[in-house]
Amino acid sequence: MAPALEVRDVAMRYGDRPVLGGVTLRVEDGEFVSLIGPSGCGKSTLLKVIGGLEQAERGEIYIEGRPANGRRGLIAYMPQQPSLLPWRTVAGNIELALGIAGVPRAEARRLARDWLGRVGLAEYANAWPHMLSGGMQQRVSFIRALLSPRKLMCLDEPFGALDALTRQHMQEWLLSIWEENRRAVLLVTHSIEEALLLSDRIVVLSARPASVLREFTVPFGRPRDPKLWKVPAFAELREAIHELLKPAEAAGTASG
Amino acid sequence: MGNKRLSGWLPLAVIALIAAAWEAAVRMFAIDPYILPSPSAIVREAMQPNVWPRLEMHTLATVRRTLTGLALGVLAGVALAAAIHLIPGARRASAPLLVLSQSVPYIVLVPLLLIWLGFGEEPKIVLIALVCFFPVTVAMLTGLRECDPALRGYLAMIGADRRTIFTKLELPNAVPYLFSGFRIAAAYSVTTTVAAEWFGGGSGLGYYIKLSYSGFETARVFAGTIIIIAFSMLMYGLAGLAERLVVRWRPKTERRGGDGSGA
Ligand SMILES: Nc1ncnc2c1ncn2[C@@H]1O[C@H](COP(=O)(O)OP(=O)(O)OP(=O)(O)O)[C@@H](O)[C@H]1O
Numbered sequence: 001m002a003p004a005l006e007v008r009d010v011a012m013r014y015g016d017r018p019v020l021g022g023v024t025l026r027v028e029d030g031e032f033v034s035l036i037g038p039s040g041c042g043k044s045t046l047l048k049v050i051g052g053l054e055q056a057e058r059g060e061i062y063i064e065g066r067p068a069n070g071r072r073g074l075i076a077y078m079p080q081q082p083s084l085l086p087w088r089t090v091a092g093n094i095e096l097a098l099g100i101a102g103v104p105r106a107e108a109r110r111l112a113r114d115w116l117g118r119v120g121l122a123e124y125a126n127a128w129p130h131m132l133s134g135g136m137q138q139r140v141s142f143i144r145a146l147l148s149p150r151k152l153m154c155l156d157e158p159f160g161a162l163d164a165l166t167r168q169h170m171q172e173w174l175l176s177i178w179e180e181n182r183r184a185v186l187l188v189t190h191s192i193e194e195a196l197l198l199s200d201r202i203v204v205l206s207a208r209p210a211s212v213l214r215e216f217t218v219p220f221g222r223p224r225d226p227k228l229w230k231v232p233a234f235a236e237l238r239e240a241i242h243e244l245l246k247p248a249e250a251a252g253t254a255s256g
Numbered sequence: 257m258g259n260k261r262l263s264g265w266l267p268l269a270v271i272a273l274i275a276a277a278w279e280a281a282v283r284m285f286a287i288d289p290y291i292l293p294s295p296s297a298i299v300r301e302a303m304q305p306n307v308w309p310r311l312e313m314h315t316l317a318t319v320r321r322t323l324t325g326l327a328l329g330v331l332a333g334v335a336l337a338a339a340i341h342l343i344p345g346a347r348r349a350s351a352p353l354l355v356l357s358q359s360v361p362y363i364v365l366v367p368l369l370l371i372w373l374g375f376g377e378e379p380k381i382v383l384i385a386l387v388c389f390f391p392v393t394v395a396m397l398t399g400l401r402e403c404d405p406a407l408r409g410y411l412a413m414i415g416a417d418r419r420t421i422f423t424k425l426e427l428p429n430a431v432p433y434l435f436s437g438f439r440i441a442a443a444y445s446v447t448t449t450v451a452a453e454w455f456g457g458g459s460g461l462g463y464y465i466k467l468s469y470s471g472f473e474t475a476r477v478f479a480g481t482i483i484i485i486a487f488s489m490l491m492y493g494l495a496g497l498a499e500r501l502v503v504r505w506r507p508k509t510e511r512r513g514g515d516g517s518g519a
């Protein structure tokens with residue numbers, strides 16, 4: 001079967017500033033891949049190129065085996081900012097996204113109510129987005145991506161605005177629903193622990209212009225134990241990734 | 257809460273105070289009613305059996321004319337803004353024209369419209385519509401364009417087509433802008449109607465004031481003027497109320513800020 005996503009040597013620049021310097025990675029069908037890299041290295045930009053919002057100046061993108069350069073609407077996407085339309089209710093925002101992806105209206109309504117309940121936001125279904133905290137908006141944005149019928153899910157720091165406890169809770173929750181119903185996921189994160197807990201593979205990016213420094217296969221079985229951090233191999237991998245990011249991070253701040 | 261109630265009554269109190277001072281001054285200095293009638297004299301004059309029915313009739317004509325012109329102007333403005341926005345290149349092409357049109361002194365249009373359309377109802381309606389049309393178009397165009405780029409990018413990424421982006425993002429985003437344009441248009445529409453009536457035709461408060469003025473009926477001039485001001489304020493208030501009813505999704509603080517800057 002064709003991989004859910006294949007990115008081959010993709011380069012991109014904003015004006016005369018190179019942001020992506022030839023990124024190559026793939027996400028197999030049903031695989032969970034995390035993308036880690038220093039802040040400002042181009043992770044969000046990479047997702048925008050994959051989603052067809054920005055055009056790659058070089059390289060190819062294939063989604064489910066089909067050429068996808070510049071093509072939109074092929075992925076489920078959660079942007080780094082919650083991006084809820086302020087004039088639509090919380091449920092209305094989810095329904096709109098599902099409608100654009102082709103889900104029938106009644107089905108979208110049912111899914112939205114149902115899943116808002118599951119993330120503890122049932123009573124906010126009819127609220128305006130500005131009435132929600134940043135973390136609550138992020139949860140809405142997250143289930144909006146989760147419910148999309150597209151195979152590949154691209155999540156841009158989905159738990160960034162959450163407090164440590166909610167974050168952990170959401171990670172475990174994501175883990176359980178993902179293991180139940182495996183989908184291809186490309187997750188951007190700053191947290192090495194989060195990447196280790198959730199993913200099958202971790203792709204570490206260099207500072208801008210981003211390219212792949214190294215890939216790690218996460219050796220832990222499924223279903224994952226949420227207390228994975230107690231295992232010695234966890235600490236070793238975390239150290240290795242941390243070491244890899246350290247010089248990159250220093251270079252990133254020096255040039256930025 | 258208490259503050260809010262106070263601030264609601266304060267303008268009325270100020271108006272009452274001014275009226276009282278006006279009344280007192282006219283009486284104290286025995287000012288000729290032809291120069292400046294007292295508020296009570298204006299009210300007394302307006303209530304005369306030969307004055308009130310005519311005031312009523314002319315007010316009705318002015319209100320009808322204003323609302324017709326305003327409605328036409330707003331509809332045309334919204335339609336033009338949508339067209340300029342949706343037709344590729346039209347925005348750039350029309351930008352200088354829109355700026356130019358903003359700086360036309362409308363009073364010069366009056367004789368031209370009279371020449372082109374005659375002395376009937378049409379030139380007046382066209383003039384009012386023209387005056388209302390541009391602030392609405394400009395505000396609406398701004399609102400259609402100035403959408404949050406993050407929202408635009410998100411919708412594009414998940415595959416929204418041009419039509420969906422227009423109806424779900426750009427149009428709703430433009431609504432508050434449209435209302436601020438509408439408030440300006442509403443205020444302009446009343447003054448324009450009165451001016452148009454002054455220049456031609458046989459009905460409306462503008463015409464009535466002109467007649468009273470040439471007949472040295474200063475109290476009637478004032479009575480007509482006060483009705484015009486009240487109507488103008490009412491239009492402005494109704495526009496604000498409509499906005500509050502339609503744009504419910506905005507945070508409260510922002511909404512109040514909008515009111516403050518508009519008043
Ligand atoms: N629209 C844009 N125009 C010009 N430059 C941009 C634009 N968007 C991003 N950049 C630049 O591209 C680089 C990468 O940005 P990007 O948002 O992809 O980083 P990131 O890796 O997602 O960072 P973070 O982890 O902080 O979210 C940055 O240097 C940024 O300044």
Ligand SMILES: [Mg+2]
Nearest residue numbers: 043044045080
């Ligand atoms: Mg980012």
